[in-house]
Amino acid sequence: PPKGAESEEETPETLQKNSNKKGKAKKSKKQQKEERPPSPVIEVDNLEEFVLQPAPQGVTVKCRVTRDKKGMDRGLYPTYYLHLDNDKKVFLLAGRKRKKSKTSNYLISIDPTDLSRGGENFIGKLRSNLMGTRFTVFDNGANPDRANADWSNVRQELSAVVYETNVLGFKGPRKMTVIIPGMNADCERVPIRPRNDNDGLLMRWQNRNMDNVIELHNKAPVWNDETQSYVLNFHGRVTHASVKNFQIVHSSDPDYIVMQFGRVADDAFTMDYNYPLCAVQAFAIALSSFDGKLACE
Template sequence: MAQHILECDTKNCEGNCEFYCNPCHQKFCEQCRDEHLKSPENKNHGVVLYQQRKRQLPVEKCKIHPTKELDMFCDECDECQTPVCSKCASEVEHRGHIFTDSESNYTQICRDEDFHVYDSLYEYMPSEYQTINVQEDVAKCAMAREEALEPNNFNSFVLRPAPQGHVMECKIIRDKKANGRSSPTYFLLLEKADGKEVFLLAGRKRKKSKTSNYLISTDPTDLSRGGKAYVGKLRTNLLGTQFTLFDNGDSPKSNYGNARKELVGIIYETSVLAFMGPRRMTIIIPGMNSDHKRVDIKPGSDSDGLINRYKRKNMQNIVELHNRTPVWNNEIQSHVLNFHGRVTKGSVKNFRIVHDNDVKYIVMQFGRVAKDVFTMDFNYPLCAVQAFGIALSSFDSKLA
């Protein structure tokens, strides 16, 4: 079975965690541990096997009151997603609330860190994913699309909800060297029943944006916003914990008549003290009308978007989804998710999206099968652009 404990903390490294630096409170794979200890300032650091790590409480300074340490957590504040300092606790918005000391929360986090996601049916990566020529693979899939679909109708096809009762099985290839760019390009391919693959979408992070901003296109060679193939963009907040997916409409400030529609709102629940634990996701999507068409959510301002409507508990014409909670497995003493053979590599990025009223109906699932290859399956009421946007949010760096 493919099993994952924790990933290395080093940026852009997806190796499995084996070691822990006690002074730095960082997790490392073997290669990154060796690099860490090469630095003269780190050579005396106590790097140990992860299982032998010391459960030390890190010192975190309050962002609002920089001279104070974060030493407690508000148990009552629904909107409070970070710890607080003693000065925060004395202010009006927290007056009368109950607080838990950070040490108790950190102890619980340490217990939760041994988090595993695995698939019980396959132990080894499928051979077809072992060697991939990304550019050649995508070019062939783009040609297959031209044969299978009318090019003029393709932009509407990727925005159309999946047919009811039919799972759309897809694959995402991450190309870190596409066109010599620093940001990876992500290609979404539809896996057909006859074994052929059809290119659907490409996505890449824009340069020089204040926050992460991904453009999504139906042309693998043109990811410009002004191109005819541009179908949407994914934008995050400053912390990287909330994402909004828009279609290709205009900003409501410049042209409300053709204003962009919101397709998805994604919220990652931040971990206490920003430590990695099991990811918790809330997905907000527009509802469907009686004709099974998506309700238009066209906010005049950011304050009226999907996420803010959800926070205000205004659920009219919107649907709330969550990632499925893993099940505890006594045999391996870990939390597990069964992807029924579609996911074969453990990763904290792996997830399954469900509605609380029917957790057996998988609206979407996503997970790794090789270093830069992921499967992405989705069901009604999601469309390809919505599912791809949710997957892109999982790739992005975040505090959650």
């Protein structure tokens, strides 16, 4: 077929890959804009600082998550990569499930080639409970058992995620609760450094001790008779229906999307986040959603 006809058929994913490399025809650029508006211009000078800093207010940081199932482990331990979804495709984070761990345990790194616990690029981790229904996200500080005398190096909890067993049986979206530290007057995250598990975000939430803690939920999708599926409006950022697609909101303002995540291809997803989330929090929340345990599938 002639070139023109071919580009009509192209999916947003192929355009996404091809349209910026060699100054391709303008048409595909325009198509791409209609399909998935790219991220606003975001400068990443210091990667480590950027991924822990809340998104600037009023700016949606638009990212893309890719899943790499290649390698020896045949998809059991894929590596996930997070890039800015813009022309430059700036790399932000990589995450991988640890193998010898009783519970699901993901390491998050600012170096795509170094996903080891001891590596200096280790920036955070995601840990689940035995059931795989509750997750906690830590920065790279020390375990309280191995803390300095003044606790200055103790790890912070950046987020927690709770999945509720699905009332509708196995089909349909799961209910998610996301718990994050509150923000201070300067729009900075309040450090939460629990000295033991009873003082962490999950216990504070469970005991309704919500000082300096923010509770978010996934937006309930609406059943659509025409498509016979649950739908959320992702404004063109998500192209494949999936029970794993979600949007996170605060109950007082359900129209303000704090984070959204959804599939655009078999192993590609968009992940967009807003203030007060940072990249590590959002990426870890996305990783928790991949962890599909039967307890809440």
